[in-house]
Amino acid sequence: MANDTAKPKTLFEKIWDNHLVEVQQDGTCLIYIDRHLVHEVTSPQAFEGLRTAKRAVRHADMTLAVADHNVPTTDRSKGIENEESRIQIEALESNIKDFGVPYFGMDDIRQGVVHIVGPEQGFTLPGMTIVCGDSHTATHGAFGSLAFGIGTSEVEHVLATQTLLQSPPRTMRVNVTGALPAGVTAKDLVLALIGQIGTAGGTGCVIEYAGEAIRALSMEGRMTVCNMSIEAGARAGLIAPDQKTFDYIMGRPMAPKAGAWEQAVAYWKTLPSDDGATYDEEVTLDASALVPQVTWGTSPENVLPITATVPDPASAATDAQKAAWTRSLEYMDLKPGTPLDGVKIDRVFIGSCTNGRIEDLRAAAAVAKGRKVAAGVGAMVVPGSGLVKEQAEEEGLDRIFIEAGFEWREPGCSMCLAMNADRLEPGERCASTSNRNFEGRQGRGGRTHLVGPEMAAAAAVTGTLTDVRKLMG
Amino acid sequence: MEKFTTLTGVAAPLSIKNIDTDMIIPKQFLKTIKRSGLGKHLFDEMRYNDDGSEREDFVLNKPAYRKASILVGGENFGCGSSREHAPWAILDFGIRCVIAPSFADIFYNNCFKNGILPIRLPREDVDKLMADAERGANATVTIDLDKQQITGPDGGVIAFDIDPFRKHCLMNGLDDIGLTLEKAAKIDAFEEKRKLTQPWL
Numbered sequence A: 001m002a003n004d005t006a007k008p009k010t011l012f013e014k015i016w017d018n019h020l021v022e023v024q025q026d027g028t029c030l031i032y033i034d035r036h037l038v039h040e041v042t043s044p045q046a047f048e049g050l051r052t053a054k055r056a057v058r059h060a061d062m063t064l065a066v067a068d069h070n071v072p073t074t075d076r077s078k079g080i081e082n083e084e085s086r087i088q089i090e091a092l093e094s095n096i097k098d099f100g101v102p103y104f105g106m107d108d109i110r111q112g113v114v115h116i117v118g119p120e121q122g123f124t125l126p127g128m129t130i131v132c133g134d135s136h137t138a139t140h141g142a143f144g145s146l147a148f149g150i151g152t153s154e155v156e157h158v159l160a161t162q163t164l165l166q167s168p169p170r171t172m173r174v175n176v177t178g179a180l181p182a183g184v185t186a187k188d189l190v191l192a193l194i195g196q197i198g199t200a201g202g203t204g205c206v207i208e209y210a211g212e213a214i215r216a217l218s219m220e221g222r223m224t225v226c227n228m229s230i231e232a233g234a235r236a237g238l239i240a241p242d243q244k245t246f247d248y249i250m251g252r253p254m255a256p257k258a259g260a261w262e263q264a265v266a267y268w269k270t271l272p273s274d275d276g277a278t279y280d281e282e283v284t285l286d287a288s289a290l291v292p293q294v295t296w297g298t299s300p301e302n303v304l305p306i307t308a309t310v311p312d313p314a315s316a317a318t319d320a321q322k323a324a325w326t327r328s329l330e331y332m333d334l335k336p337g338t339p340l341d342g343v344k345i346d347r348v349f350i351g352s353c354t355n356g357r358i359e360d361l362r363a364a365a366a367v368a369k370g371r372k373v374a375a376g377v378g379a380m381v382v383p384g385s386g387l388v389k390e391q392a393e394e395e396g397l398d399r400i401f402i403e404a405g406f407e408w409r410e411p412g413c414s415m416c417l418a419m420n421a422d423r424l425e426p427g428e429r430c431a432s433t434s435n436r437n438f439e440g441r442q443g444r445g446g447r448t449h450l451v452g453p454e455m456a457a458a459a460a461v462t463g464t465l466t467d468v469r470k471l472m473g
Numbered sequence B: 001m002e003k004f005t006t007l008t009g010v011a012a013p014l015s016i017k018n019i020d021t022d023m024i025i026p027k028q029f030l031k032t033i034k035r036s037g038l039g040k041h042l043f044d045e046m047r048y049n050d051d052g053s054e055r056e057d058f059v060l061n062k063p064a065y066r067k068a069s070i071l072v073g074g075e076n077f078g079c080g081s082s083r084e085h086a087p088w089a090i091l092d093f094g095i096r097c098v099i100a101p102s103f104a105d106i107f108y109n110n111c112f113k114n115g116i117l118p119i120r121l122p123r124e125d126v127d128k129l130m131a132d133a134e135r136g137a138n139a140t141v142t143i144d145l146d147k148q149q150i151t152g153p154d155g156g157v158i159a160f161d162i163d164p165f166r167k168h169c170l171m172n173g174l175d176d177i178g179l180t181l182e183k184a185a186k187i188d189a190f191e192e193k194r195k196l197t198q199p200w201l
C-alpha cells in the first residue's frame, strides 16, 4: 500500500490508501470501487456507452440497481402512466438484464430509495469505497465508508473498470460537542452546520463528523447528517464505525457471515482516525445550543432557528448575498421580519433519503398521534423503502398517520424531487423533510421549507411552520 | 469527446450565486435516455414563461447572446445534484467554457468528461469578465487552453490554473475509460490482494 508510514492517519486516509490502484505522476489517483449503486435516471447513457464501445460490466456482483426516482407512490399494479418515466424504468430493466446486474424491481419489497436500500441490505459496509450516480451517496458515509456521488460518465467508467480517477480531496473535521436538547434532531444539526459554513463551505473536502453529539446519534441519525454533506458542498461525509455500526449491520442479507464477520469487525475496528491525525480544516459546532431549524430561502444555507424571523437583505454581508436573498425572498413570497413560526403552509412531505427511515417515521408519528392534519393542508408520508414501510405497518405507524389525515404511500423519491406524479403546484408552500429547497425542486413554482420529521409533522397538524417543542409534553 | 484547444466567442453573463443543477436543467428533462437534445431546455425555468414562450429578459434569449459559447457565472456554480444532464445541456446549447469564482465538485468533474472547460478565477477577474460580457456580441473573448490564458475584448490577458492531467485529456479529447483499461493488469493485481486481505468483500 502506498504512503504507509508511522504518521497518524485519519479515517479518510486509511480508506483512501487502502484503495489506491495507482498514483499517476501528476497526483491523480486511480482508486478501486467496492460497491456501485445504480438508479434509472443517471444510468441509461452509461449503459449505452458500454454497448457502443462493446464493453462489459467488470463486476456485476459489486453492483446493485434499483428504480426509485420515477416510481409512482400510489398503486403500482397499473404500471406507470407517464410515458417518459416508464421508458426510463424499462431502459433500466433491459440494461440490467443485458449486463447481468442485480436489481430490485418495483414490486420487490426491498425496493426503495437507493441510499436507504444499500445500508438496509448490508450492501454498505465500513471501510469501503461506494459510488452512485447520485449526489446523496454521501449518506453511506455514516458507516465509515467513503461514499460519493459521480456523474454518468463516471458511472460508465466504474461499470467498465471498477475503478475511478480522482484527485485526492481535502479533509475537514466537524466536531459536534455537547448533547442535542430535547426536540432537536440530526436534521437540525446538519442544517445548522450548513447555515454556519455555507453551501460551499466544504467544497473539495471530505468531512469527518466527530464529537460526542455524533457518537450519541443512532445509525439513522448519522445517515441523515452524512446525507446532507453535499449541501455543505463536500464530496463526502464520514463517521467512524463503532459498536452501533456493527450492531446495525449484523445479520443483514448482504453482510459478512460467521467467520468472515469476526474478521471484518476486527478490520473495521482499525478504521477510526488515529490520535494526532490532522485535517486541512476544523470546524466546531455546539449541539447543546441548537434549536429546531427551518430554511427560509432557496438554498440550504438559508436556514435559521424556528424562533427567528425572516432576514432582511439589507443586512446581508455582501452585494452578491443581498441579491441572492432578495431573489430567494421574492420566490418564497416572504417579507423580512416575519416570524418563521406561524408561516402558513399548504403541503407536508415526510420521506426521502434524508428522513425516510423507520426512526424518522416513528418520530413524525409520535407528533401526529392523536392529532389531525390542519384543514386545507395536504400531508404525505413516503417510506424510504418497502422494508421500512413493512416495519412501520407492523408497528402501527401507518394507522397513526392515516387516522391523523396523512396519506400513506408506496416507497420512492417522490416529492423530494418531483420526477414522478407527486409535486407541488406553483405557489404552494411545503414543509419537507428532504434535502433541497432549490427553486422548482418540488415542482415548478413550489416553495420548500426544509425541516426534520418532527417539525414536518408539527407543521402538518398546525397548518403553519411551528416550533415542535411547543407540542411536546 | 471533442478536443478543446482554443475558443473564441461571445460570453454570456449570468451573475447569480449558487446556480444549481435544478436551475441548469430541471428534473422533467432528466427522463431522457439520451445525452443529446437538452440544449433547448437549458435554464428552462428562467428562460421560458409558463406558456412556453421565451422570456425576453433572460440573457440567453437576448439576440446578442443566442450564440454564446462561454458562460460567466457566480460563486458555487453547478451545486446540487450529480446529474450530467447539466453539462450535456450546456454543451448542447453550444457553450464550451464556463467561468466562475468557484464550482461545485461533481459539476466541475462532469464538465471535463464532456469536453467543457470550467475555469476557476479570482473574484476580481470574474467581475472584469462579467463586465466585458455585459457588453454583448461585439465583445468576444478568446480562451487558449494550451497557454492557459483568457484574452478579453480589449486585449487584456488573464491567466488561469488547471490540473495538468485534465488539461492533457481535454486537449487531446481522450476517453478516460480507454486509458484506464490499459491498466487492467494493475487492477487485476489489486483485486488479487483484496481477496486475501478482505475476503468478506
Ligand code: SF4
Residues within 6 Å of the ligand: A068, A069, A113, A114, A115, A134, A136, A352, A353, A354, A412, A413, A416, A417, A434, A435
Ligand atoms: S430521495 Fe431525493 S435526494 Fe434522495 S436520492 Fe431520491 S431524489 Fe435524490
